[in-house]
Amino acid sequence: MSYSGALNPASEDYESRPHYYIGQHDSDRCEVLDEDQYNQVLNSGFNFVTAPITNQHFVQRVVALHKDFLKQRQEWSERLTPAQRTNPSLPVPIVSTLTDEDTSLYPSHHIGSLITYASPWIDLCSPDPYISGISRQVLNLEVAYANFCGARTIVVPGPRQDESGRGVAQYARAIQEALLQVTRANLIIHLPMYREPLLEEKCETLSEIFDESRMDTDPKKEIDIFTSWDSWHTIRSVCEYSNRLFVALRIPRRVPEKTLQERWFSEPLHFLTIGQAVFQSNKAGNPTLSKHHQDLINRYMRLKNAPWIILNDVGPNAEDLGVALAIKAIEYPSLAEASKALQERKPKSGLNDYVSYMKYLERQQTPYTAMETPGLTSFQDWLQSPLQPLADNLESATYEVFEGDPVKYDQYQQAITEAMAEWKILKKPSALGTEAEPYNPELICAVAGAGRGPLVTRVLRAAAATNTKIQLWALEKNQNAFVYLLNKNKKREWNNQVTLVKTDMRGWAGPIPRGSTVPCKVDILVTELLGSFGDNELSPECLDGIQHHLFRPTGISIPHSYTAHLSPISTPRIFAELSSRESDPHAFEIPYVVRLFQLDFVAQKVPNHGRFQQAWEFVHPVGINRADEFAEEYGLGKKFVIPGGGAMYGSNGTNEHNARHCHLTFVCPTRGVVHGLAGYFESVLYESQVEGGQEEGEKKVEISILPDQIDKKSKDMISWFPIFFPLKKPLYFPQDTELEVSMWRQTDDTKVWYEWLVEVYAWVGPQSRIKVGASEMHSSKKVACLM
Numbered sequence: 001m002s003y004s005g006a007l008n009p010a011s012e013d014y015e016s017r018p019h020y021y022i023g024q025h026d027s028d029r030c031e032v033l034d035e036d037q038y039n040q041v042l043n044s045g046f047n048f049v050t051a052p053i054t055n056q057h058f059v060q061r062v063v064a065l066h067k068d069f070l071k072q073r074q075e076w077s078e079r080l081t082p083a084q085r086t087n088p089s090l091p092v093p094i095v096s097t098l099t100d101e102d103t104s105l106y107p108s109h110h111i112g113s114l115i116t117y118a119s120p121w122i123d124l125c126s127p128d129p130y131i132s133g134i135s136r137q138v139l140n141l142e143v144a145y146a147n148f149c150g151a152r153t154i155v156v157p158g159p160r161q162d163e164s165g166r167g168v169a170q171y172a173r174a175i176q177e178a179l180l181q182v183t184r185a186n187l188i189i190h191l192p193m194y195r196e197p198l199l200e201e202k203c204e205t206l207s208e209i210f211d212e213s214r215m216d217t218d219p220k221k222e223i224d225i226f227t228s229w230d231s232w233h234t235i236r237s238v239c240e241y242s243n244r245l246f247v248a249l250r251i252p253r254r255v256p257e258k259t260l261q262e263r264w265f266s267e268p269l270h271f272l273t274i275g276q277a278v279f280q281s282n283k284a285g286n287p288t289l290s291k292h293h294q295d296l297i298n299r300y301m302r303l304k305n306a307p308w309i310i311l312n313d314v315g316p317n318a319e320d321l322g323v324a325l326a327i328k329a330i331e332y333p334s335l336a337e338a339s340k341a342l343q344e345r346k347p348k349s350g351l352n353d354y355v356s357y358m359k360y361l362e363r364q365q366t367p368y369t370a371m372e373t374p375g376l377t378s379f380q381d382w383l384q385s386p387l388q389p390l391a392d393n394l395e396s397a398t399y400e401v402f403e404g405d406p407v408k409y410d411q412y413q414q415a416i417t418e419a420m421a422e423w424k425i426l427k428k429p430s431a432l433g434t435e436a437e438p439y440n441p442e443l444i445c446a447v448a449g450a451g452r453g454p455l456v457t458r459v460l461r462a463a464a465a466t467n468t469k470i471q472l473w474a475l476e477k478n479q480n481a482f483v484y485l486l487n488k489n490k491k492r493e494w495n496n497q498v499t500l501v502k503t504d505m506r507g508w509a510g511p512i513p514r515g516s517t518v519p520c521k522v523d524i525l526v527t528e529l530l531g532s533f534g535d536n537e538l539s540p541e542c543l544d545g546i547q548h549h550l551f552r553p554t555g556i557s558i559p560h561s562y563t564a565h566l567s568p569i570s571t572p573r574i575f576a577e578l579s580s581r582e583s584d585p586h587a588f589e590i591p592y593v594v595r596l597f598q599l600d601f602v603a604q605k606v607p608n609h610g611r612f613q614q615a616w617e618f619v620h621p622v623g624i625n626r627a628d629e630f631a632e633e634y635g636l637g638k639k640f641v642i643p644g645g646g647a648m649y650g651s652n653g654t655n656e657h658n659a660r661h662c663h664l665t666f667v668c669p670t671r672g673v674v675h676g677l678a679g680y681f682e683s684v685l686y687e688s689q690v691e692g693g694q695e696e697g698e699k700k701v702e703i704s705i706l707p708d709q710i711d712k713k714s715k716d717m718i719s720w721f722p723i724f725f726p727l728k729k730p731l732y733f734p735q736d737t738e739l740e741v742s743m744w745r746q747t748d749d750t751k752v753w754y755e756w757l758v759e760v761y762a763w764v765g766p767q768s769r770i771k772v773g774a775s776e777m778h779s780s781k782k783v784a785c786l787m
């Protein structure tokens with residue numbers, strides 16, 4: 001992969017921390033800035049500027065239209081009978097098309113960089129059908145015209161309140177209609193993070209102009225901080241998660257609790273808007289933001305598509321910009337005139353104070369970490385089909401990616417080293433031992449599924465480190481990788497120390513030790529067949545087929561065990577992405593490997609119910625192996641084809657011991673929406689067999705991709721991204737809910753697949769719960785079986 005500019009570490013433009021794009025919005029601005037004014041704003045440090053689509057003339061025209069209409073209605077009421085007056089088909093006010101007096105926005109070379117603003121004075125939520133009707137027409141006229149002019153981005157003021165379900169539904173429906181008017185542009189709904197008292201929009205709406213009874217909010221009223229998100233959820237659901245619909249999030253003066261911050265983090269944020277009132281003044285009178293605000297902004301800036309920042313009403317204001325114009329207006333001034341003009345009307349120059357401060361914050365961000373390289377960042381929320389190394393032959397480049405992560409191999413080497421060291425300490429019986437002397441210091445080791453051989457190298461290093469004599473076998477079923485192994489063994493690295501076998505590990509006849517003609521057993525079997533959900537690359541099935549070669553009872557498998565874990569998540573971006581895959585009817589029945597990032601973990605950790613919960617576990621070797629018994633009775637090849645009375649139709653049940661089921665309860669104190677299940681795994685590579693000595697945590701060598709464990713167990717390991725099990729329909733849940741997750745690992749001996757279901761239960765009393773929703777049963781059997 002090659003990256004250019006800011007994302008390429010080799011480039012001069014390479015940025016070591018996120019960049020802030022800062023725009024300027026003036027809520028009193030009624031006309032589009034001319035080129036001089038525009039340049040002046042840019043010269044004061046802003047990267048972009050907002051522009052109203054229509055002007056005061058248009059407002060007055062619409063207000064007059066409505067006034068005339070009210071008068072006309074009065075006249076009708078005098079002329080018509082009461083029955084005629086109630087006829088719902090009476091004429092309604094129609095806003096005629098825009099004229100050149102209504103706007104100063106025109107197609108221009110910089111229109112694409114202008115952020116256009118739809119009128120804030122309309123009221124799409126109004127219970128008065130005439131006002132909401134006019135508002136809808138105004139919005140349609142404006143967005144269609146801005147789209148015509150070439151605008152890429154249209155900010156639409158969001159609903160002013162969230163309490164009226166009717167109002168929000170009307171608003172959402174109007175946005176759905178407006179989306180049909182715009183072919184190229186994105187609509188950005190401007191919403192507050194929550195309804196912070198005294199930070200409401202100031203601009204008077206049509207409803208307020210025509211109705212004296214203003215809906216002032218009571219600053220003492222307890223606020224529900226999720227109502228604004230509720231409105232957004234309604235709007236985007238009505239618009240079917242359109243990928244042209246985004247949020248401009250108004251940052252409040254008081255930063256709310258983390259749950260709400262994380263909720264908005266998962267949404268498609270296009271802008272963060274920060275009003276002047278959000279800033280504080282330091283001792284020198286310069287603007288600053290609180291630490292909470294800084295943390296909030298910096299968190300959002302870590303997104304691959306980081307939001308841009310719009311500073312509201314922080315200057316340069318209309319007066320400053322007018323001054324600039326006045327100087328230009330004096331053409332060919334005399335010297336005296338020029339100096340007078342400069343003295344009297346000197347425009348403010350230099351960086352805007354607020355921009356300077358934001359630039360300072362930009363520099364204060366923590367630099368990108370090892371987990372935020374351009375390559376890794378580009379993988380954020382990008383859906384990949386899981387690898388199937390058993391069914392497919394991987395390419396060299398894929399192995400190279402694995403090999404780029406030293407953490408996994410270091411952990412494996414540590415596990416192998418401890419296993420060898422303890423073997424010696426405990427003098428465990430070994431494969432080359434005899435009845436008289438069960439312990440033989442020379443160990444038989446095998447790496448099954450060796451790929452291009454990095455684990456083989458680590459076994460050799462562990463043997464050298466512990467001074468253990470070993471005989472080493474490496475098995476690989478990928479014939480292409482096998483050529484690479486041969487070369488490595490003979491010419492490049494291993495000096496013919498390794499016996500290579502090109503085979504599926506399930507068909508291997510076992511190792512024949514040096515100086516013997518009969519196969520023996522294996523002391524240490526090393527494999528890495530793990531997927532993001534642990535078992536999803538069929539490690540259990542493959543290990544079943546080779547474990548009969550392990551020396552009993554002391555032979556060990558590295559990994560010793562692995563567990564799968566789940567957490568329900570809200571991930572609107574991924575849902576939108578899957579919904580747009582119209583050509584793929586099964587898009588929601590496939591587990592994806594994805595570097596989940598822009599998400600909200602909807603469950604909270606409470607006693608007995610974690611945010612991440614274990615689904616199931618596999619431990620190796622299996623004590624009693626049904627597959628081995630069956631193979632012994634019927635022969636290896638037969639075990640899949642003899643139909644029997646197994647758990648699945650047509651199967652004989654030889655793989656039934658690898659089926660799993662879990663039913664987990666997740667607790668959600670706040671309301672939200674779930675789009676699917678995030679899946680993770682952990683693995684104990686080796687657990688110490690020496691009694692005492694170590695602390696509990698040190699007894700195990702582990703790897704983990706669980707967000708709350710990875711730093712402790714395998715920091716900076718990038719070999720695995722999480723897995724995601726999507727839901728076909730977003731599942732809304734109220735507050736104080738329990739999400740019950742059922743998941744199955746199913747098998748019919750020849751195939752393995754997953755099934756998953758989410759149910760929502762709400763508490764309605766101290767002892768009683770009712771079911772308020774459920775997903776469909778999802779299954780990957782049709783399109784994403786593992787085999």
Ligand SMILES: C[S@@+](CC[C@H](N)C(=O)[O-])C[C@H]1O[C@@H](n2cnc3c(N)ncnc32)[C@H](O)[C@@H]1O
Pocket residue numbers: 389390393394399402403448449450451452453454455475476477478481503504505506528529530542
């Ligand atoms: C995830 S890769 C790991 C490769 C290598 N051990 C590493 O860590 O870079 C799994 C490897 O196991 C091989 N493999 C999978 N199933 C196998 C089987 N049943 N028998 C032999 N090799 C198998 C694949 O071809 C692949 O090379």
